[in-house]
Amino acid sequence: MNNYLPLSIISLGILAFATLMLVIAPGIEMARPEPPAGLRPYTAEEQRGRDVYVSMGCLYCHSQQPRAPEQAPDGERGWGRPSVSADYFYDSPHQLGTMRTGPDLLNVGARLPSESWHLTHLYQPRAIFDWSIMPAYPFLFEVKAKAEEGDVVVALPPGFAPAEGVVVASQEALDLTAYLLSLDRTYPAPEDGIRDDGYRPRGDAE
Amino acid sequence: MVTMGLLLALSFVVSLLALAFLIWAISNKQVAPDQHDARVIFEPGDEGHVDSGETATSRPYHFDTVRSGIDAVSTRPVAVLLIAATVWLVIGSVFGLVASLKLHWPDWLSDHAALTFGRVRTLHLNLVIYGWLSQVGIAAMIWVLPRIFHTPLRAPRLPLIGAALWNAAVLLGAIAIANGWTDGEEWLEIPWQLDLVLALAGVFFMVPLIKTTLARQVHHIYVTGWYFLAGILWFPCLFVIANLPYVHSGVEEATVNWWFAHNVLGLWLTPIGVGTAYYFIPKIIGKPVFSYAVSLIGFWGLALFYSQVGIHHLIGGPVPTWVATLSVVHSVMMFIPVIAVAINQHITVGQNLWALKESLPLRFIAFGALMYTMASFQGSIEALRSVNSVTHFTHYTVGHAHLGAYAFVTITMFGAVYHMLPRMTGRVFRWPALINAHFWLVVIGFAIYFFGLSIGGWLQGLAMLDGTRPFSESVILTKPYLEARSVGGALMTLGHLVFAFNVASILLPQRVPESVRTVPAE
Ligand code: HEM
Numbered sequence: 001m002n003n004y005l006p007l008s009i010i011s012l013g014i015l016a017f018a019t020l021m022l023v024i025a026p027g028i029e030m031a032r033p034e035p036p037a038g039l040r041p042y043t044a045e046e047q048r049g050r051d052v053y054v055s056m057g058c059l060y061c062h063s064q065q066p067r068a069p070e071q072a073p074d075g076e077r078g079w080g081r082p083s084v085s086a087d088y089f090y091d092s093p094h095q096l097g098t099m100r101t102g103p104d105l106l107n108v109g110a111r112l113p114s115e116s117w118h119l120t121h122l123y124q125p126r127a128i129f130d131w132s133i134m135p136a137y138p139f140l141f142e143v144k145a146k147a148e149e150g151d152v153v154v155a156l157p158p159g160f161a162p163a164e165g166v167v168v169a170s171q172e173a174l175d176l177t178a179y180l181l182s183l184d185r186t187y188p189a190p191e192d193g194i195r196d197d198g199y200r201p202r203g204d205a206e
Numbered sequence: 207m208v209t210m211g212l213l214l215a216l217s218f219v220v221s222l223l224a225l226a227f228l229i230w231a232i233s234n235k236q237v238a239p240d241q242h243d244a245r246v247i248f249e250p251g252d253e254g255h256v257d258s259g260e261t262a263t264s265r266p267y268h269f270d271t272v273r274s275g276i277d278a279v280s281t282r283p284v285a286v287l288l289i290a291a292t293v294w295l296v297i298g299s300v301f302g303l304v305a306s307l308k309l310h311w312p313d314w315l316s317d318h319a320a321l322t323f324g325r326v327r328t329l330h331l332n333l334v335i336y337g338w339l340s341q342v343g344i345a346a347m348i349w350v351l352p353r354i355f356h357t358p359l360r361a362p363r364l365p366l367i368g369a370a371l372w373n374a375a376v377l378l379g380a381i382a383i384a385n386g387w388t389d390g391e392e393w394l395e396i397p398w399q400l401d402l403v404l405a406l407a408g409v410f411f412m413v414p415l416i417k418t419t420l421a422r423q424v425h426h427i428y429v430t431g432w433y434f435l436a437g438i439l440w441f442p443c444l445f446v447i448a449n450l451p452y453v454h455s456g457v458e459e460a461t462v463n464w465w466f467a468h469n470v471l472g473l474w475l476t477p478i479g480v481g482t483a484y485y486f487i488p489k490i491i492g493k494p495v496f497s498y499a500v501s502l503i504g505f506w507g508l509a510l511f512y513s514q515v516g517i518h519h520l521i522g523g524p525v526p527t528w529v530a531t532l533s534v535v536h537s538v539m540m541f542i543p544v545i546a547v548a549i550n551q552h553i554t555v556g557q558n559l560w561a562l563k564e565s566l567p568l569r570f571i572a573f574g575a576l577m578y579t580m581a582s583f584q585g586s587i588e589a590l591r592s593v594n595s596v597t598h599f600t601h602y603t604v605g606h607a608h609l610g611a612y613a614f615v616t617i618t619m620f621g622a623v624y625h626m627l628p629r630m631t632g633r634v635f636r637w638p639a640l641i642n643a644h645f646w647l648v649v650i651g652f653a654i655y656f657f658g659l660s661i662g663g664w665l666q667g668l669a670m671l672d673g674t675r676p677f678s679e680s681v682i683l684t685k686p687y688l689e690a691r692s693v694g695g696a697l698m699t700l701g702h703l704v705f706a707f708n709v710a711s712i713l714l715p716q717r718v719p720e721s722v723r724t725v726p727a728e
Contacts, residue, residue, distance in 0.1 A: 002427060017220070021532060026525060058324060096520070137322065198530055
């Protein structure tokens, strides 16, 4: 190899080919004009909450992509049906995730529908599970001497409540909780849903 | 569905055909890099002599005036990049250590959003990748390319501007991430507005390297040059496409994300590490690599197969089956280029084990090269669907990431830095024992890190796959392994402090008796 130009052109050509395969072709296949019936856009509050989720980096411990029963017992754990690409119609930036230091959250709103539970859990996960290694997010809350009109007070077991006053959720905490509660893809998967079916037993594929 | 299956087959067949064509071309001498070309790294008189001399006790290195003229031009930009890279290495490792501790002390430092796990971990990744590895890689390119082209670096001021821009962008990116301003995808967190600055800085690095290439005084481009020159074209393309704002969304964004993230490893960090090892191993030993023709297969195989493995990060996810399978197949095909590189590098070292005694830098580089083989073999196996089901969402993957980014690339670059600095400064390392201490700290620390997470991650994966065991088991059982990782990581971080000290001690003006100096670089 003695020439710079061919080296560059072939190298870039190979990268272009890879881009066609990994990005463009699947992108065309997955593109859909319509969201699936049953999926609604995020409300302004939920979208703000999603931004909090992104900026806190919940992604680095939580996936949002339940696996198929042939591969893993995600369904048994209550994490939901296997997700398909259309389920993410409104998601940007995507938060599919690669770690399950904590549970999958794509359907956490259906599994844990209590706002109060989430607020307690975000303020101090160990107030609920002593074994949890999820970070606490006390900076999303405020300690006040007395709750004011309209404040949402966080329920805390003894030992976790401040010595004096009450813990009140900030707007960010409320938004984040609204987002968590909106995570619900329990509607039936669209007929033409796309996902990796590579774990299906042979002969079962279409 | 059918057409997509066809695409899959097409991609595979094209890659195989290309490789077959290459093998045919080599064996028919159509493209014939022969052993003679492999000697282009030597100046007359170099070959057959070990290129050591980093310390006062080792033999003074053979120093040739032609080369010192070349090195003299590169020294300034290389020094600036190395200093900046070292600073980010130390800061980035401290953030890594804090992130690691937080995983088993979740209530430590939890009062500020900037110190929450999700941000500290992100700071760690971005600082070690963009602050440390990318810069030390560019430094190595600026050092090595003029040497193998036998001509001084062209436009040597541009990299200084590039370095200023690059470091400003990395610093601002870190501040942005700490304050919660992120693009929100792994490996792409730095806000795209700052990515523009990084891309611009990249131009200031590319232009001098390409100009130097075009002005080269030798006919042949040595294998290191293939990796480096392709890397500086691939990375900017990847970086710009993946960071385009408002273009990608939903799962398509996820495929772009992992196409990018894995190609940062495969088409940027790997060319840096492999290219560096390909130059320094034979250069230090004083003998050409074992089989130069094989190195062509290593390079083109890497380009063909590595570029298509990214979607193995989405196996079992909401992507078309065929594209996941495509990435699995190409991941396994990576055995071919990796074995090709292994033949060249390990046999060259293996036949000259004596040189490890002579040269401390070679110890780092030979170790790093060995870890490349390990990381790639592990990666190919990890991509198999059955194995991936266990490891995918666990700490096992983090262990693998460090086998590649740390044990392979980072440790190789340590060796390169130790080899370059004495030749840049005309001085020697006054405390060789500290280089040795650095080596053992990072190797032992890494071993604890890697085995801890690999065992812990595997058990975590098995626990998660067993529907009869509650999720909590998978968390509780990993805690001791996460603690072990913190111990290993602390040793590594300590090793980096020693490294920074070594770098500072040779760069800072020193009062040394004339007798321990070697020939000054002009
Ligand atoms: C300069 C050397 C290093 C490099 C190049 C490096 C690279 C990386 C990479 C690529 C990741 C992402 C892994 C993934 O997403 O799978 C990562 C994550 C991480 N690294 Fe490092 N690392 C280095 C040193 C360290 C050190 C010294 C520590 C100290 C303990 C450390 C601790 C961590 C932690 C805790 C994570 C996050 C893992 C998680 O999300 O669970 N790293 N590093």
